[in-house]
Amino acid sequence: MTKKAFIFDLDGVIVDTAKYHFLAWKKLANSIGVDFTEVQNEQLKGVSRVKSLEKILTWGKKSISEEEFMELMSLKNDDYLSYINKMNENEILPDVAKILDYLNDMNQHIALGSASKNARMILQKVNLLNKFDVIVDGNDVTKAKPNPEVFLKAATLLHCNPKDCIVFEDSLAGIKAANIASMVSIGIGDKETLKKADYVFNDFTEIDTDFLNELIKEKRT
Secondary structure (H helix, E strand, O other): OOOOEEEEOOEOOOEOOHHHHHHHHHHHHHHOOOOOOHHHHHHHOOOOHHHHHHHHHHHOOOOOOHHHHHHHHHHHHHHHHHHHOOOOHHHEOOOHHHHHHHHHHOOOEEEEEOOOOOHHHHHHHOOOHHHOOEEEOOOOOOOOOOOOHHHHHHHHHOOOOHHHEEEEEOOHHHHHHHHHOOOEEEEEOOOOOOOOOOEEEOOHHHOOHHHHHHHHHOOOO
């Protein structure tokens, strides 16, 4: 059987830590007199902590020192960690575990490709760490999505050609990164936001084994 690499983003794909990022960024932004909407928050998904804070400062037309910038990033992370420390298996999004188990049964490669520097800790909290052959997170890469570095690194570690990789993403930046890498892109979430993806599903409950089998069998040139 063909062996493909299935690469999963973390936030908003496997677990909904996006809500914790939103709460932590919102609290931090408000503390420096900046406010932003849930619509603007979409732009923070899948991007690094540095880029997220830069966007918030731009929205609020704020200028701060390098020292304060580092301090704010640290405060945000501490606040975020206080949320994820309480996570458990109930936080896994619907049917994610079922899909991972099926891909494992089919002897497929499974990787994580996430901007999160807390990815391993989160996977441990929700008891999914052992489901992944390879984990590439924010500690392993220097370029944020839409740069495809995180996905290409996962492909390299799995000794897989990028065209044999399938990426599950909930952010526009992540879909762009998968497309730039010539990988199959599958959007999880809003069809309009993720319209550049090869396929889009609201969530994993809409993905059946027939679809996964087609992805495994498909030969791309």
